[in-house]
Amino acid sequence: MRARLAGWAFLVPLVAYLVGCYAYPLFTNVDLSIRGYTVRSFVHGGAPLVGFANYAGVFGDPTFRTALVNTVLFTLVSLFFQYTIGLAAALFFARGFRLSATLRALFLVPWLLPLIVSASTWAWLLNSESGLVNAALKVVGLGPVNWLTSPDWSLVSVTIANIWIGIPFNLVVLYSGLQNIPREVHEASALDGASGWQTFWHVTFPLLRPVSAITLLLGLVYTLKVFDVIWIMTKGGPSGSSTTLATWSYELGFGNMLPRFGPSAAVGNVLILIAVVAGLLYIRLQRRQELA
């Protein structure tokens, strides 16, 4: 009995933390999204329950389609390149050579920089008038590209910046995953006469699968909610062409002098739902793998 009580006592801090920092804010966000808040009722209370009206409004808004498509493109393209480039770099560094530790450390720089610094730097590099990228294009005889100010390019630009920021994370996790693959396996495949490519495709890659799955899942959750890079570089513009669900949610709630808390919370919840679905998929995949 006593041991039991002690057990519960040890649980209290964790439960209090979870309730205070996760459950309550989540509950508040859901509550915000199903009420018809105005600035007046936000301050004085008494916002009426409106059920799913905020959600219906958000889904019916033409911005929703753009934001959803942009979010999917931004996330998938970012993940694909972050993962492939990260994996290529991890394989490269796994061979171990002189200065490899130093170089690997340099690769981490994008991760260590505050996002405001990296995003502002990218915005400056890609500036259509005075940017370094357009200057470089000119040197090789190409015309300037309106990276941030053309609706056709803005999403590409923020995606490129986001890929650059995400590579180090993939590199680090995949590199440590590679370190955990026993050396004998590679030696065995070499003895069996497998080529480098065959070794990678039939030995390294399958053995790396659990690490890859967690890297991609963490990357997915992280990329879905990317806000700062886009907001700093384009504010979701021009005219909404790089708006994602995350920036739209912010824009609704804080980007205007008249905050619209209800729709903003609704968009936020949609984003959370997408992340939860991805999490559930991961757990399912993992179970299947364990059974297999």
Add this chain to the structure above:
Amino acid sequence: MFPAPVPARLLAALGLVVSVAACSSTPATTATPDTFSVWDPYPQFTAESEWVKTIEKCGTEAGVKIQRQAYDTTDLTSKVLLAAQQRTAPQVLVVDNPVVSTLVEAGVLKANSDVGLDAAQVSPNLVAAGTVEGQTYGVPIGANTLALYYNKAVLAAAGVDPASVKDWDSLNAALAKVKAAGKKGITFSAIGTEEGTFQFLPWFWGAGGKLTDLPSGKAALELWKSWLDNGYAPNSVVNNTQTTSWQEFATGEYAFAENGTWQLGNAKKAGFEYGVIPVPGRTGGTAPAPTGGEFVTVPVQDNKDTEAKAGRIASCLTAPDKVLAADTALTYISAVPSVQQQQVSAQADLAVWVEAVKNAKGRTGDNLGTKYPKISQPLWGAVQAALTGAKAPEAALRDAQAAVK
């Protein structure tokens, strides 16, 4: 991040209990506090600045201590709304003028007549942003607005006399000459935020446009679009804030820049001779530019005595003898005509700005109030859509008008 099926439900239930408990206990302080808090959007002013000393002096006169807190201006609205919800709003709040009507709508601010504040000495066009249904909330501390800065050397090299720029045709002619001389024409900010609308309004109003009928200002959007098409303005304006637009002008390559009173200090440091002309109306005259600048207001408190004392501090902060120091530090034009005269006699080049402020218009005026943010957002969207070529100017404004709810 990873959902745990059963505990999640339990936690949600617990969250419910906690939140109900939090709602039932509202703090009930009825005594007047010894220390009054003052919030302002001037983080650039430190404790040693003239502004903070003035606040403290005004506090002493009202018999209270002052706790001053500076926020970034974009953060202030949500901070105040949250504080008001928790009943911890400051006693005195200095806030950007278009936000006043939102805070009035939220029931956060006291009317001047209730707290002994008086905006009678202030120019009516500047008070308009703080007037809702006949009641005025707060007093402007000063005003800033937009005008055209020009680079004297660039204009001289292109053979343009700045005094010749009187309407849009003469401005276009000047821009054409500048471009022919191999320099860049004009830079401004058309970013997809309130800043973009702020910069567009002088042209919109100068074309006779009305915020209640956005297509009525299509000539202004066609003008901006033609500048991009003709290469008079750089493509970067679509993503320029007023600060990055200023940085472009500061390179010395540009003939004109649309920017605000607050850049005067930087203009002196730019390293080239500059001048300022008002934004011209389409067919001449000075176009009304939007007013910028903050109001000193009194948020609702728990008792009348606190509100009255806060009103005294607010009066003191906006009194003609005190406000000059703050306006000088902010490089604002005073909202009080007599103080404006003092400013011009001390610094003659402010005359053009005083004129611009006299012609300026509050964004939330014309009884728009909280309708303004709902108009402003589609409007900056339309500007961006037209400038990037996604839509024709007129169609963009028509769509924006349809989006105003």
